[in-house]
Amino acid sequence: ASYRIALLGDSVMFGQEVPFEDSLGYQLEIALGGSEFQVLNFGVMGYGVDQMYLRYEKDVRKWDPDVVILGFIGDDVVRSMTVYPFIRAPEWLMPWSKPRFVLQGKDLSLLNVPTAPPERIFSVNSVQELPFIHYDPYYCDCDWERSYWKFFYHSYVFRSILSLYPLYQVQRDETSSESRREIHREIIKTFVDKVKSAGSIPLIVLLPTKESYLSPQARFHPAGDSILREADIDYFDATSCLERVDPHKRYVRPNGGHYSRTGNGAIAQCLSKYVLQTLSSRRPDSQ
Numbered sequence: 001a002s003y004r005i006a007l008l009g010d011s012v013m014f015g016q017e018v019p020f021e022d023s024l025g026y027q028l029e030i031a032l033g034g035s036e037f038q039v040l041n042f043g044v045m046g047y048g049v050d051q052m053y054l055r056y057e058k059d060v061r062k063w064d065p066d067v068v069i070l071g072f073i074g075d076d077v078v079r080s081m082t083v084y085p086f087i088r089a090p091e092w093l094m095p096w097s098k099p100r101f102v103l104q105g106k107d108l109s110l111l112n113v114p115t116a117p118p119e120r121i122f123s124v125n126s127v128q129e130l131p132f133i134h135y136d137p138y139y140c141d142c143d144w145e146r147s148y149w150k151f152f153y154h155s156y157v158f159r160s161i162l163s164l165y166p167l168y169q170v171q172r173d174e175t176s177s178e179s180r181r182e183i184h185r186e187i188i189k190t191f192v193d194k195v196k197s198a199g200s201i202p203l204i205v206l207l208p209t210k211e212s213y214l215s216p217q218a219r220f221h222p223a224g225d226s227i228l229r230e231a232d233i234d235y236f237d238a239t240s241c242l243e244r245v246d247p248h249k250r251y252v253r254p255n256g257g258h259y260s261r262t263g264n265g266a267i268a269q270c271l272s273k274y275v276l277q278t279l280s281s282r283r284p285d286s287q
Helices: 024-032 049-063 074-079 118-123 147-152 156-164 177-197 222-230 239-243 261-282
Strands: 003-008 037-041 067-072 100-104 107-111 201-206
Touching: 003 024, 003 049, 024 037, 024 261, 049 067, 049 074, 049 177, 067 074, 067 177, 067 261, 074 177, 074 222, 100 177, 107 177, 177 201, 177 222, 201 222, 201 261, 239 261
Parallel strands: 003 037, 003 067, 067 201
Antiparallel strands: 100 107
16 A cells, blocks of 8 residues: 555544444545555544544554544544543443543643553442542532531432432533633644654544534534634534435434444545545645
């Protein structure tokens, strides 16, 4: 292969729920021209933008790809801010924690490294004892036992009332929307700089979800779009690519989620043109 393309992303980029031949990575390799291009897919189910960047550093950079594509959906911005994903989504049944970026001044710093293993998580007497729990936006002490509630611990009436009428959650600076925006601007800018310094071409791709087409005014996810615009980072918006596909054929399941073969193929066709155009503009004979 003359060119190596590396993909970073979550389960959407990985191609969950479809055969390998129907995945976005495989479809992209075909759309690019097959034997001249090698597409390596490093997408992982449940990943946030932060973990995509960390995987680049750990696993992708050493492959010396010509192009590194980081593709994410709006939900991946939220995932980056979590420390314990199972608090947000208990149905995942994944008892692991993850690293969490914070800003020290203007520099990124990682918390929860090494990550707390399941045995440590299960050994605490209270969720409040988990390391860095207050950095997880889905933790709220109004959902858990407070120290001054001990007298009521055994009252099902008290617990029922609290469930029906939960207390107001006080906004924490470390989990605020502004903190999320600042952290992601720095993550993506650092990712782009690292990829360029390694001699590769970074491409940022916004991948649409079913919610991206609810109305013309609600195109895509404003969080990801605004973060990239504020950071002055070029990106490829794949929303219009999937829009060309019959809404009933875009996803594996009718209620959305992961792309079908048809959906992956449509995005791959659009993305291949963007990749080829980018590679062409970087060739010495195009200067």
